[in-house]
Amino acid sequence: MNLLFLTFLFPLLGWLLLSFSRGRFSENLSALIGVGSVGLSALTAAWVIVQFNVAPPEGRVFTQVLWQWMSVAGFAPSFTLYLDGLSVTMLGVVTGVGFLIHLFASWYMRGEEGYSRFFAYTNLFIASMLFLVLGDNLLFLYFGWEGVGLCSYLLIGFYYSNPNNGNAALKAFIVTRIGDVFMAIGLFILFQHLGTLNIQELMVLAPQKYVAGDTWLWLATLMLLGGAVGKSAQLPLQTWLADAMAGPTPVSALIHAATMVTAGVYLIARTHGLFLLTPDILELVGIVGGTTLVLAGFAALVQTDIKRILAYSTMSQIGYMFLALGVGAWDAAIFHLMTHAFFKALLFLASGAVINACHHEQNIFKMGGLWKKLPLAYASFIVGGAALAALPLVTAGFYSKDEILWEAFASGHQALLYAGLAGAFLTSIYTFRLIFIAFHGEAKTEAHAGHGVAHWLPLATLIVLSTFIGALITPPLAGVLPESAGHAGGEAKHSLEIASGAIALAGILLAALLFLGKRRFVGAVAQSAPGRFLGAWWYAAWGFDWLYDLLFVKPYLLLCRLLGRDPIDRGIGLVPRLVRGGHAVLSRTETGHVRWYAVSIVGGAVLLLAAVLLA
Template sequence: MNMLFLTLLFPLIGFLLLAFSRGRWSENTSALVGVGSVGLSALVSAWIIFQYSTGALPDGAYIQVLWQWMAVGNFTPSLTLYLDGLSLTMLGVVTGVGFLIHLFASWYMRGEAGYSRFFAYTNLFVASMLCLVLADDLLFLYLGWEGVGVCSYLLIGFYYTERKNGNAALKAFLVTRVGDVLMAFGLFILFVQLGTLNIQALLELAPQRFAEGDFWLSLATLALLGGAVGKSAQLPLQTWLADAMAGPTPVSALIHAATMVTAGVYLIARTHGLYLLTPEVLQLVGVVGGLTLLLAGFSALVQTDIKRILAYSTMSQLGYMFLALGVGAWEAAIFHLMTHAFFKALLFLASGSVIHACHHEQNIFRMGGLWNKLPVAYASFIVGGAALAALPLVTAGFYSKDEILWEAFASGNTALLYAGLVGAFLTSIYTFRLIFVVFHGQVQTEAHPGRGLAHNLPLIALIVLSTFVGAWITPPLAGVLPQSVGHAGGEGRVGLEILSAAIAVAGVLLAAWLYLGNRTLVERVGNSAPGRILTALWFAAWGFDWLYDKVFVQPYLWLTRILRRDPLDRTIGILPLLARGGNALLSRTQNGQIRWYAATIAAGAVLVLGFLLLSVA
């Protein structure tokens, strides 16, 4: 266990080596350092997980103090790593899935300008993400939180020569900063009220200091929720994630599917004790998740870009996790976080294989008939899509999503249960719409399959983890997170499982009916007046970008136009004008004439004497 710090140190060293290489290394050397550093971190994590599973932590947690960070009065945060079942689960996801994505990226990014720069950014991201999940202090967590935000900006805008990519990176940075500022306010409130930011101390002190529903604690948890909403792309700060697909596809798999976007879910789960004292805020978490999963699901139905479909799917699945948190299904949320990392990373990497094979084409309707040309990618989409749609018994997604639906039912929140069921139906339709359009039907483009260990191994490993094998991996959360009301099962669970399975299968069958064949029904509905309106609305993601442009961007631009000639600046500018005028006037008195100097001295003396006489009188 004393090797825990190495999980963070290896990718940090990899970042420093790659950053100071300044692109002078060959692609093989850069890949060796970039992939190898995360691989070493994954090996150390595997050893730690093995030790944990054999009972090497008698008290349920391991604390490793690195060094004292600062000491300002009573505020003495340290850089300390905290390992329990929750952080162990996140450690395995970040390093394990992260390594597979890095390995795939070593193939995908070959020949791209900035190859070593790419791995420098991703290594820094992994190090920052590990800071986030292993921190025992909210300030240390916030350091990692901001670190992954910076890396997200750098990686979304990796192809910076195209203006749209820079705009997408800037949009992601600004929108998530809104949530980050709110989170900072939450930290300020907690420190003022409780005198510490140590997470375990906060969970112990909060029940002693606050009554249920206390104003200041509610305000703090609302602020933390704001940070979680921004990072996890939930309503109303969800607009950045679809545009973030401008980055390389492995970035989408690493940051925007498997790790960073789940940070909000982890934050709420880690501070669960605070939310249990603010039930109204906890209920709001569930409402946000339910609305997001529906809005994103409808948007995914009409997208044409393969990566944007998966991006909206990610928003929807994160909505399921927030829904689970909102009904107190803590373990179900983390379980779905883990399985989602498996199958969504698989889908993004497989989409990268398809995009690469189709000469960087991303429009699904310009593909088609690829199932026999890209067998590994097709198998990846079939297994990953089945897990995303939660097809029964054989997929990892079925077990985790079914757990969330059961917990929603057991909590008595029927509105969130119905939202989850409708979302499951939408997920099946848009997932298999994507598969049927891309891999079946008429061939639209030539495709050249990817080959090699770096291409095939990550896909095959994630295929296995996306089946029921992945569901066998049970996060060790007993005693770390409280059990929910439906944890032990109960009457009606089998019926709900049958219902959810039937809904998933029905969605697949509907997608097959609509998109396998000539698709005349889809075209007829889409060309109708209501169909055109809904398609435009959903394609624009319900118009949130338009709304924010009108409410925030345009008023700001209008204000900048007004202040282009700032009246305050002009008023302050009077002072230098007077100084320059006085200087010019007095300079004219310096003419070199003795009679003028003598006259001015005499006049000055008269003025001084006159002033003295008047003052005495």
């Protein structure tokens, strides 16, 4: 386990080499460095995880001090890696799924301008995410938190020549920065009251310092929740996620599957001791998740871009994780985080294969009939879509999502249970709507299947992990997170499993009835007045962008225009205007005439003598 530091050192070295290559490396060399560095990180992580399970450290916790970061007035955080069951789980997900995404990207990005730049960004992204999940203190975690925010900006705006991509990157950066400011305020409060940002020390000191529901702790956890909803694209800071599809498809898989969007879930789980002392905020976590998963499900129902459908599904699935955290189902939230990484990475990579095969077409209504031409991508969507829809018994998504629904029921949160069931129904419909429209029916475009091990190996591996085989991987969370209320099962749990499975199957059947064939009924509903209104409303994701533009953007621009005519600003502007005017006047005296210069000298001497005599 002493090799733990190598898990982030390899990607950092890859980033350094690729960054300073200035694009002079060949594509093969860039791929070797970019993919190889993450591959070495994944191998190191696998070795560490095996050692952790075979010969667990004392207390099942391993720490590795790298160096002292700073020491200011008693505040002395260090770069210390902290490995327990939770960070082991995240380490495996980030490096394992991250490697598969990098391998696929080496095929997908071939021929693109900035090939080495792409891998430089993604290597730094992986290193930053590992800082986030391995840091033993909140300042180290925040360092990685900001690192993934920076990398997401660079990757979303990778195709920077298109202004829309730059705007999408800027939007993601600004919206997530709002959450980051909230989080920073939370850290200030915790340090001011507890004198440390070491996570384990906080878990010990908080119950001693605060009573349940204390105002300052309430405010601190609310601020941490603000950071989590920004990074994990939950209400009300969810608007950046769909626009983030402007980046290359492997970026979408990297950001929306295993890494950045799960950071908020990890933060709340890691600081669970603080949230348990503020039950109102913990309940708010569940409400935010339940609301987001339903609203995102409706938005996904009417999207036409294959990647935006998957983006809204990510928003919805992260909502399930927040719902689980809110009802105290800590294990279930992390279990779903892991399985979601498998099947969502599979779906995004498969969508990349489809987009590449269809000459970068992303509108599902311009595809059709692809199942014969792209059998591997079709199999990936069938398996990944079934896992996303939680098809009973055979998919990984069923086991993790069912655990969340059971915990919501067992904890007495009936409203959140109904939200989860409604979300499951919507998920089945929009997932198989995508599959039936894109892969069945009449072919509307030419498609050419991809080839090569970098294309098929990641998809094949993730197909296996998205089945029940992936659900057999049990995160080692015993003793790390509190026991939840619903672990005891029984007849009630089996009944809920049957009900949730039936809902998933009903959604798939309804999608088949609506979207296979001529789709006359759906077309008629869409053309009706209520259908046009709801379709436009859901397509715009409930109008949050319009609302925020009205409440924040336009007033800000108006304020900028008003301050642009500010009298103080104009007064300060007089100084450079006077200097420029004096320069213009004096420059006119430079005539080049000797007589003029002689007269000027005499006149200046007379004025000087007069001043001396008068003084």
